[in-house]
Amino acid sequence: MLDDSHQSTPESDQSERPWKPAVLRGWQGHCPNCGTGAIFSGYLKVNATCPNCNEALHHHRADDGPAYMTILIVGHVMAPLFLFVFTHYRPTPLVLATIFSVGTVVLSLYLLPRLKGALVALQWAKRMHGFSPEPA
Ligand SMILES: [Zn+2]
Numbered sequence: 051m052l053d054d055s056h057q058s059t060p061e062s063d064q065s066e067r068p069w070k071p072a073v074l075r076g077w078q079g080h081c082p083n084c085g086t087g088a089i090f091s092g093y094l095k096v097n098a099t100c101p102n103c104n105e106a107l108h109h110h111r112a113d114d115g116p117a118y119m120t121i122l123i124v125g126h127v128m129a130p131l132f133l134f135v136f137t138h139y140r141p142t143p144l145v146l147a148t149i150f151s152v153g154t155v156v157l158s159l160y161l162l163p164r165l166k167g168a169l170v171a172l173q174w175a176k177r178m179h180g181f182s183p184e185p186a
Contacts, residue, residue: 089170
């Protein structure tokens with residue numbers, strides 16, 4: 051007989067939350083709990099609660115984490131690409147600067163909200179900060 055008691059645990063206890071689906075939902079801009087409601091009310095403004103399941107999201111402490119991860123990823127993608135394009139194609143400096151300036155801005159704007167959603171979802175899944183029912 052299979053024990054399915056782990057699926058009926060109340061949300062208010064300290065049970066383990068699976069972090070992988072939560073981070074994927076956060077990456078997609080959805081609530082880490084239900085996956086339906088929006089995690090953001092603007093470009094980077096996290097909703098105080100999920101509009102669908104009413105899960106409290108205001109406890110997040112993303113701070114500079116998403117910006118740091120964005121810089122880390124964009125730098126490690128664009129710098130080698132810059133070197134490759136420069137050594138193999140030798141475009142004019144104006145073309146090179148224009149393409150890589152626009153590419154860096156676009157990639158940063160694409161990654162920043164996704165990384166913030168994923169980080170908030172990870173904090174939610176690991177019950178960090180106020181996401182834990184226990185007082186800090
Ligand atoms: Zn929700």
